[in-house]
Amino acid sequence: MIYVAPSLLAADFANLETSIKRVADAGANYLHLDVMDGSFVPNISFGAPVITSIRPHSKLIFDVHLMINDPIRYVKDFVKAGADIITFHLESCADPAKVIESIRAREVKVGISISPATPVELLIPYLDRIDMALIMTVVPGFGGQAFMPEMLDKVRTVRRYAESKGLKLDIEVDGGLNAENVGLVTAAGANVIVAGSAIFGAKHPKKVIAAMRQSAAENPYFNH
Numbered sequence: 704m705i706y707v708a709p710s711l712l713a714a715d716f717a718n719l720e721t722s723i724k725r726v727a728d729a730g731a732n733y734l735h736l737d738v739m740d741g742s743f744v745p746n747i748s749f750g751a752p753v754i755t756s757i758r759p760h761s762k763l764i765f766d767v768h769l770m771i772n773d774p775i776r777y778v779k780d781f782v783k784a785g786a787d788i789i790t791f792h793l794e795s796c797a798d799p800a801k802v803i804e805s806i807r808a809r810e811v812k813v814g815i816s817i818s819p820a821t822p823v824e825l826l827i828p829y830l831d832r833i834d835m836a837l838i839m840t841v842v843p844g845f846g847g848q849a850f851m852p853e854m855l856d857k858v859r860t861v862r863r864y865a866e867s868k869g870l871k872l873d874i875e876v877d878g879g880l881n882a883e884n885v886g887l888v889t890a891a892g893a894n895v896i897v898a899g900s901a902i903f904g905a906k907h908p909k910k911v912i913a914a915m916r917q918s919a920a921e922n923p924y925f926n927h
């Protein structure tokens with residue numbers, strides 16, 4: 704099953720409720736929420752209060768992507784705000800195992816993300832303890848950047864490892880994805896697809912999501 708996760712970063716912030724409803728009606732599964740602190744990444748987006756406000760207006764799975772330093776400080780706030788999945792960056796904390804524990808203790812799904820410069824080998828030791836691995840396909844911080852095909856190898860490595868260990872792991876990809884290139888990431892083993900500008904920026908998001916699903920179905924993962 705492929706999950707499509709539109710990134711709210713590309714929405715019209717003056718009309719969040721309408722924008723979210725539009726992508727939900729278009730067939731999205733998750734709502735990807737990019738939290739940026741202006742320190743871990745050179746940009747500031749929004750925090751827990753915005754998520755709290757939109758939570759009653761959407762039944763989508765809230766997929767919170769924390770691009771903040773020392774994320775353990777805010778786990779409680781994002782759980783309270785209504786996150787279903789919390790993903791933090793491996794590079795953003797000294798003790799990833801502690802952050803995993805803190806999220807798990809609150810019965811929320813947990814993901815770890817790695818930025819393009821981080822070797823995938825550093826993520827492998829945590830894969831048996833998390834629900835989702837997020838492989839960044841752009842340098843985090845901004846929407847609308849170009850997809851980096853060099854990241855496909857990381858997706859393959861993680862999928863192969865998960866299969867070899869019998870792990871039920873979601874692999875999310877984030878950055879520069881659209882209906883044209885989504886087949887590359889699904890063939891490599893990804894099953895959660897984030898797309899900001901391609902979906903929120905589309906005139907007909909329903910068509911874009913349908914085209915993404917079709918391309919994903921035509922390009923399934925196989926162990927190669």
Ligand code: DX5
Nearest residue numbers: 843844846847878879899900
């Ligand atoms: C980048 C964010 C992404 C971004 C994706 O730091 O994590 O989720 O919003 O936007 P697009 O799909 O436009 O690259």
Ligand code: ZN
Nearest residue numbers: 737768877897
């Ligand atoms: Zn993101």
